[in-house]
Amino acid sequence: MAPKITRPFCAQLGKCLQQVTSGQATQLNAGCVVTQKQMVNLTIVNSTFKVFPAGALQSQVAAFSTSASRKSSVSQPPARLLQPLTVPNKILMGPGPSNAYPRVLAAGSLPLIGHLQTEFYEIMDDIKAGIQYLFQTENEWTFAISGTGMAAMEAAAVNLLEVGDVALVGVNGFWGARLAEIAERNGSVAQRIEKPMGQVLSLEEIEQGLKEHKPKIVFLTYGESSGGTAQPLKGVGELCHKYGALLMVDSVAIVGGPYTNSVFCDFPGIDVLYTGAQKVLGSPPSISPISFSQRARDKIASRKTKVRSFYFDAAELANYWGCDEGPRRYHHTGMISGNYTLREGLAEIAEKGLEKSWEQHSTCSQLLYDGLEKLGLELLVKDKSIRNPCVTVIKVPEGVDAKAVSDYAMDKHQTEIAGGFGYLAGKVWRIGVMGYNCTPERVDQTLAVLKEALDLHWKRN
Amino acid sequence: MAPKITRPFCAQLGKCLQQVTSGQATQLNAGCVVTQKQMVNLTIVNSTFKVFPAGALQSQVAAFSTSASRKSSVSQPPARLLQPLTVPNKILMGPGPSNAYPRVLAAGSLPLIGHLQTEFYEIMDDIKAGIQYLFQTENEWTFAISGTGMAAMEAAAVNLLEVGDVALVGVNGFWGARLAEIAERNGSVAQRIEKPMGQVLSLEEIEQGLKEHKPKIVFLTYGESSGGTAQPLKGVGELCHKYGALLMVDSVAIVGGPYTNSVFCDFPGIDVLYTGAQKVLGSPPSISPISFSQRARDKIASRKTKVRSFYFDAAELANYWGCDEGPRRYHHTGMISGNYTLREGLAEIAEKGLEKSWEQHSTCSQLLYDGLEKLGLELLVKDKSIRNPCVTVIKVPEGVDAKAVSDYAMDKHQTEIAGGFGYLAGKVWRIGVMGYNCTPERVDQTLAVLKEALDLHWKRN
Numbered sequence: 001m002a003p004k005i006t007r008p009f010c011a012q013l014g015k016c017l018q019q020v021t022s023g024q025a026t027q028l029n030a031g032c033v034v035t036q037k038q039m040v041n042l043t044i045v046n047s048t049f050k051v052f053p054a055g056a057l058q059s060q061v062a063a064f065s066t067s068a069s070r071k072s073s074v075s076q077p078p079a080r081l082l083q084p085l086t087v088p089n090k091i092l093m094g095p096g097p098s099n100a101y102p103r104v105l106a107a108g109s110l111p112l113i114g115h116l117q118t119e120f121y122e123i124m125d126d127i128k129a130g131i132q133y134l135f136q137t138e139n140e141w142t143f144a145i146s147g148t149g150m151a152a153m154e155a156a157a158v159n160l161l162e163v164g165d166v167a168l169v170g171v172n173g174f175w176g177a178r179l180a181e182i183a184e185r186n187g188s189v190a191q192r193i194e195k196p197m198g199q200v201l202s203l204e205e206i207e208q209g210l211k212e213h214k215p216k217i218v219f220l221t222y223g224e225s226s227g228g229t230a231q232p233l234k235g236v237g238e239l240c241h242k243y244g245a246l247l248m249v250d251s252v253a254i255v256g257g258p259y260t261n262s263v264f265c266d267f268p269g270i271d272v273l274y275t276g277a278q279k280v281l282g283s284p285p286s287i288s289p290i291s292f293s294q295r296a297r298d299k300i301a302s303r304k305t306k307v308r309s310f311y312f313d314a315a316e317l318a319n320y321w322g323c324d325e326g327p328r329r330y331h332h333t334g335m336i337s338g339n340y341t342l343r344e345g346l347a348e349i350a351e352k353g354l355e356k357s358w359e360q361h362s363t364c365s366q367l368l369y370d371g372l373e374k375l376g377l378e379l380l381v382k383d384k385s386i387r388n389p390c391v392t393v394i395k396v397p398e399g400v401d402a403k404a405v406s407d408y409a410m411d412k413h414q415t416e417i418a419g420g421f422g423y424l425a426g427k428v429w430r431i432g433v434m435g436y437n438c439t440p441e442r443v444d445q446t447l448a449v450l451k452e453a454l455d456l457h458w459k460r461n
Numbered sequence: 462m463a464p465k466i467t468r469p470f471c472a473q474l475g476k477c478l479q480q481v482t483s484g485q486a487t488q489l490n491a492g493c494v495v496t497q498k499q500m501v502n503l504t505i506v507n508s509t510f511k512v513f514p515a516g517a518l519q520s521q522v523a524a525f526s527t528s529a530s531r532k533s534s535v536s537q538p539p540a541r542l543l544q545p546l547t548v549p550n551k552i553l554m555g556p557g558p559s560n561a562y563p564r565v566l567a568a569g570s571l572p573l574i575g576h577l578q579t580e581f582y583e584i585m586d587d588i589k590a591g592i593q594y595l596f597q598t599e600n601e602w603t604f605a606i607s608g609t610g611m612a613a614m615e616a617a618a619v620n621l622l623e624v625g626d627v628a629l630v631g632v633n634g635f636w637g638a639r640l641a642e643i644a645e646r647n648g649s650v651a652q653r654i655e656k657p658m659g660q661v662l663s664l665e666e667i668e669q670g671l672k673e674h675k676p677k678i679v680f681l682t683y684g685e686s687s688g689g690t691a692q693p694l695k696g697v698g699e700l701c702h703k704y705g706a707l708l709m710v711d712s713v714a715i716v717g718g719p720y721t722n723s724v725f726c727d728f729p730g731i732d733v734l735y736t737g738a739q740k741v742l743g744s745p746p747s748i749s750p751i752s753f754s755q756r757a758r759d760k761i762a763s764r765k766t767k768v769r770s771f772y773f774d775a776a777e778l779a780n781y782w783g784c785d786e787g788p789r790r791y792h793h794t795g796m797i798s799g800n801y802t803l804r805e806g807l808a809e810i811a812e813k814g815l816e817k818s819w820e821q822h823s824t825c826s827q828l829l830y831d832g833l834e835k836l837g838l839e840l841l842v843k844d845k846s847i848r849n850p851c852v853t854v855i856k857v858p859e860g861v862d863a864k865a866v867s868d869y870a871m872d873k874h875q876t877e878i879a880g881g882f883g884y885l886a887g888k889v890w891r892i893g894v895m896g897y898n899c900t901p902e903r904v905d906q907t908l909a910v911l912k913e914a915l916d917l918h919w920k921r922n
Contacts, residue, residue, distance in 0.1 A: 109569045
């Protein structure tokens with residue numbers, strides 16, 4: 001039933017709407033009684049009209065709004081934005097974001113400068129050098145994507161893959177599945193090698209896939225945050241190159257963590273590597289490190305078609321980041337503050353030294369494993385050599401409500417203990433020990449919270 | 462000619478490399494004389510080997526690196542990252558980024574929380590409400606893209622356009638040209654209506670394009686930062702819909718500025734509208750507001766193929782932002798700090814009120830016009846009714862070195878006065894008066910700097 005709105009209402013429109021939105025009135029005037037929901041919709045008379053039931057009403061209201069003063073036709077600011085922004089302090093022990101380093105948070109409030117100013121180029125150069133160090137590479141095309149880790153994944157895929165190109169995708173968790181979807185949306189073909197979460201791909205399985213599908217690229221997740229695995233990469237690059245494929249590796253939830261002399265160093269055949277800011281680097285998710293080998297650049301240079309995304313076009317980005325000979329061209333407006341914070345995350349690891357970072361993650365993950373064992377808990381990944389030291393996946397014991405434990409940790413101790421992904425939901429917890437949170441104290445604290453929750457929620461026989 | 466490397470060198474690898482990289486040595490041992498360039502490449506023995514001239518050498522070095530201690534093979538952290546991050550204070554009076562509001566910068570250093578936690582969803586809801594207010598719309602699909610304004614442009618285009626779809630693109634500056642390129646990379650067809658910078662498109666020209674090319678979408682830049690124009694939008698939406706096209710509008714360098722009762726309100730036919738954070742909103746470039754009308758959603762729902770980008774998929778993002786009925790699914794890791802800062806930029810305008818914001822931009826742009834006239838300068842856009850109040854384009858007088866003036870302003874007063882884009886380079890300056898910088902004091906200050914520079918660099922007859 002359409003509400004009737006009579007002409008005299010028009011003059012009072014602004015005032016009445018204010019009364020309605022503030023809850024002081026549910027009636028506009030004697031001739032116009034409408035429900036609360038319908039009246040709220042009057043605040044949008046100049047835009048969509050979408051829930052007015054009668055067409056006749058729409059034209060009436062439009063007529064009113066035209067004759068009403070301009071001022072009164074502007075909708076009121078949302079009350080929720082007039083409240084101050086409050087952010088709780090939490091201990092983020094899930095698969096990420098992890099807590100940020102204090103110096104990183106401080107950098108987030110530095111004044112803005114222009115994205116084409118010399119001082120900003122210098123910060124970009126700091127970032128490039130920091131990523132080269134983190135990845136242990138001298139790849140010239142080493143920079144950051146102005147997007148999250150997911151954006152870096154998409155950038156890697158759409159630059160290397162053309163329509164019809166085949167990608168061989170290791171799917172042992174969330175990230176392989178996502179890459180396959182991105183490849184298919186790009187018009188490429190994804191051939192999946194599926195493994196349960198918690199397992200990794202063998203060289204034999206990869207070689208069989210290479211023989212069978214003759215892919216242009218092979219994708220592997222170095223650190224799986226859903227299954228808690230560290231994919232062995234030794235020899236994989238050479239194998240891919242032997243079959244004419246490039247190797248693309250996701251290292252978001254791992255790089256800077258395991259004792260491997262870093263990825264490019266131990267695994268020289270990687271052609272595209274990317275990571276995120278919010279894990280070992282202890283920075284807000286914002287811009288994301290990526291690096292392309294000469295082989296990858298050759299593949300991009302020989303494309304028959306332009307990269308489908310301008311925003312993610314690696315050659316354009318390499319120029320913007322000063323990675324080629326030419327003068328830097330404007331590509332997009334760099335995320336100024338995101339550059340500051342990533343720079344500081346990289347500086348933290350440079351000051352500490354990679355070896356120290358690897359040692360800390362090795363020590364703390366071992367402390368966590370020992371503590372979990374003492375609590376009588378089992379890990380999803382039995383084989384220690386393929387565990388991701390940054391994200392540990394723990395089996396929920398029979399009869400325990402996984403969510404009740406996570407909720408207790410959050411509600412009582414503001415500590416995040418994450419649940420499982422996909423078919424592991426309710427069956428595992430995930431604990432991340434990374435970057436700023438990679439200290440024995442944080443591990444002990446998290447184990448104590450978990451113990452307290454289990455004492456309440458695990459009725460042992 | 463391949464350098465010879467003898468076995469004893471292996472034990473000293475780390476030390477020698479340190480000497481070489483620090484410039485202390487150009488010779489490794491008596492049996493191994495190589496050029497500086499070749500020796501630098503030894504620092505990356507474990508990664509690419511890319512410039513070693515002989516295959517035999519590669520295997521030799523590989524053998525060395527295996528037998529060398531792990532520690533010594535890690536390259537040193539970059540010296541530049543061991544220096545503290547320093548950021549100068551600048552007055553950003555170019556076309557953006559503009560200086561950020563103090564409350565916005567403060568928000569940039571708040572602690573991180575998880576992207577799937579209740580408190581973060583509440584901040585996302587604040588942002589949605591703030592964008593609906595800024596755009597004066599109740600479009601349900603109103604959220605932010607985790608990328609800069611350029612990313613929002615790409616998101617708008619790739620969601621609405623399929624392969625073969627025709628886009629009619631108004632090109633009167635940088636942004637139309639960019640959108641056309643994005644459309645073409647997407648496999649769509651861009652039909653350009655070209656106009657010189659400083660001019661706008663007429664309804665007649667748009668109608669002719671609609672008749673001739675039968676486009677699926679029409680793209681216009683509401684506020685051109687390269688030409689300083691405000692494209693009239695009255696009646697354009699209705700015209701597009703009459704010919705079965707949707708209207709996509711870039712409002713990055715303008716929204717919140719001109720006295721128009723905001724875009725969706727005065728121009729109800731807009732189907733996709735987006736903006737950036739670093740202009741009127743006085744926030745760091747990070748996440749970018751976007752809004753889709755029901756018509757746009759219908760077009761997306763009727764696509765024959767999936768959106769080519771997963772990262773920019775509007776339906777997935779709408780779910781992640783809680784804009785649909787379903788439970789929120791993980792899509793990507795939201796830029797936590799970027800959400801904080803945009804929230805505060807939107808809160809600033811909500812507290813002030815849109816009317817006040819429009820009034821300030823109107824007043825300050827008029828002050829700027831008056832001051833420039835007093836200095837004897839001319840604007841590129843003569844017709845005041847099509848001037849973008851946020852970005853003013855000023856003709857460089859005959860005989861004046863544009864760059865010398867900008868450089869003086871920056872070097873002497875840390876004030877950014879931007880140059881021209883494309884064929885206007887060297888021929889115009891661009892002054893942005895937006896958001897936090899939209900005060901009479903900032904305008905006066907900028908005019909004083911410009912006067913001082915002109916007194917030095919303009920030899921009047």
